[in-house]
Amino acid sequence: MNNSFFYDTIKKIESKIDVIKASSMCFVSEDNFILHNFRDELINSVSAFNKLDTLIIKPSGGNIKIEQVRDAEEFLMYKPNYAKVKVVFFEDMESLNIEAANAALKLIEEPPQYALVFGTTTRWNYLLPTLKSRFIRYDLSIPSTLIENVNSKYEEIAIYLNFFRHYDLGVSLFLNDENTDVSSIKEIVERIVSFSAKNVDELLNNFKLPLDLSENKLKFALSYYKLWDILINSNDKEFFYLIKNIAQIKNDVENLSFLRNISALGAILLRDSMVFLNSSKWKYFWNNSLVYFFGLNEHAVNLEQIKDTVSYLNRMSTMRLANFNFEMEIFTHFLRIKRCFK
Missing domain, CATH: 3.40.50.300 (P-loop containing nucleotide triphosphate hydrolases)
Structure with missing residues (x-):
């Protein structure tokens, strides 16, 4: 105790x-x-x-x-x-x-x-x-000692991990656990960060992992942001081709859970984009790594589009009914976020 x-x-x-x-x-x-x-x-x-x-x-x-x-x-x-x-x-x-x-x-x-x-x-x-x-x-607030412990334990890669306290605290507790292998987590992070468009299939495979394990949740979230790093720098033809590939994982994932998770992650991305517009102070960012990982500082943003899309993502992340078209929601998700960036 x-x-x-x-x-x-x-x-x-x-x-x-x-x-x-x-x-x-x-x-x-x-x-x-x-x-x-x-x-x-x-x-x-x-x-x-x-x-x-x-x-x-x-x-x-x-x-x-x-x-x-x-x-x-x-x-x-x-x-x-x-x-x-x-x-x-x-x-x-x-x-x-x-x-x-x-x-x-x-x-x-x-x-x-x-x-x-x-x-x-x-x-x-x-x-x-x-x-x-x-x-x-x-x-009840997130314990500051948890954040301090993760930063101390993972040092330079902690920048990729701290947003879990807002997205899934269970992952933060897993990272803080003394039985979690730091070198293994470091290898996972560095591997995903190094991916390029040639590794899209590996990123999509991380979306198919069962999310009852914290390590899989970590891979899922980091793969989502890395995928955006690839998508945001692709031309229209490449963009739609990649989205079509994402939609094809329908039979390999629990559809409603998948949409909720990417909606929550997308909302963090857009929230930090709004923060970036108004402040350069790191303490206000939920996911500091997005400035480097996704390259927030390299893209102009459409504030009104962001506000509208965040509202949509928040509705999706709390959606309870399963009456939806998965492929259509995938296209809607990525197109809405893409339009937030110029």
């Missing part, structure tokens, strides 16, 4: 259990990985809690429904059997549909004296004002 990035926060909550009982707290972060890991550590580490007296409510079919709120109410009707405090944990509070949100208001405002109601969200501003007013908000 002492090695936990959330140790101080959890200890602070534990020390105030008697004060915060019968209240509700919502943990807010830009990264669901942070929230999920924090939830698990909180439940497992606080001595006043017990899994047998904890109910975790997760979205079902994209929403938290009123029936699930009723389950939480029933769960809290009785005092804890194994713990000092009974806990209800709502994941992704923004997923409460209107009916469920209204039903949850009283539960969140007045939990029983022996209970705590927790919630998590990456989209605080999407919650109903009536919900927000009933929660104690607690912001």
